Amino acid sequence: MANLETSLKECLGSIDGATAVALVDYTSGMALGTLGGGKDFNLEVAAAGNTDVVRSKLRTMEHLGLKDEIEDILITLNTQYHMIRLLKGRGGNGLFLYLVLDASRANLAMARHQLRRIEGDLEV
């Protein structure tokens, strides 16, 4: 069974176009694990910033009285996709996977499908 490191490696290795991934606690904004990114893309900063995106959406849903849950949030840039997937499960409460994809190589449907499988190893 995969541990945190191998799950993150699998995201980059098996998802076409994936260039960076982070597992983030959105209550505190802390990244529990990061992989990829490199010096031009600071994943810690991205993790903290996207925490605000998730919190803001959750708050809006609360204000609207929506009882639904966020499955994912997709941000489309000119050359990249940023996918935020909230982990479900009892222990995954408050965590999301943040995936950066190269738009020219990525297949969004496949990426979602594969992320769902990888998440299974991180959920309690």
Next chain:
Amino acid sequence: MTRVTTTWTADALAALAAEGATGALSGERGIVYLKAGRVVHVESAFAPDLGALLTRSGAVPPDGWWEAVDRGGTQHRVGHRLVDSGRLAAGALEVCHLGALFDAAYFVLAHDTRAQRFRPGAVHWLGAVRSVPVDVVVRESGRRRALLDRIWPDPAVDTLPLTRVPGTGSAALPARRSRILTQVDGVRTAAQIASALACRTYHTLVELRRLAADGLVRTAVPTAPVPPPGPEPPGVVWDDPDTALLRRLRDALEAL
């Protein structure tokens, strides 16, 4: 052999990290376990431990947890046991463990408490799951303190029994906050509420501080007056009549 320290916990940890030390540093609010200068585990009475989180959430049945403790405890391999027996994915264990580690570290490190002693070579029964650099743990604890203080600057909410403010309702609260509010009964502390809901302590603290900021919750006992500020002399002697007895008891337990 143990070393008695009187420095701030964060400073003592930094020094131990620089030495690459292995062992357990006890502070006023919990114990930090180090291996080769990195933090491998933190426990605090103010935050439910990994076992409480896993069993109360139903992720691991209580007998499964205790079986892992029985069989793996003496070899310090409880975490491995849980994974090897197929009860938990390795990644899920690591995520839960890191959550519990940072939750406990907030209590041990965020408020300037003193380190009391270091037991070189001491190992936690859970065994190695993940390790985190000392500076990351110290920085994150400080950041959490700042985040909580921005919501409502009263750290007493984190540790004292909490009560609902009479005459206030709970209408129009988000689901998680109202679930936490229903657990506030004048007796329970944040840690007990987190444990009852199988919710991470820091998440619970955030909601409780928000409830305090909204005027719905306050500490059940009046907060003790803050002593006048002033540097404590180094090597302060703890004026506690039970210390000798506690030490004997602890030494006896350790010798078991």
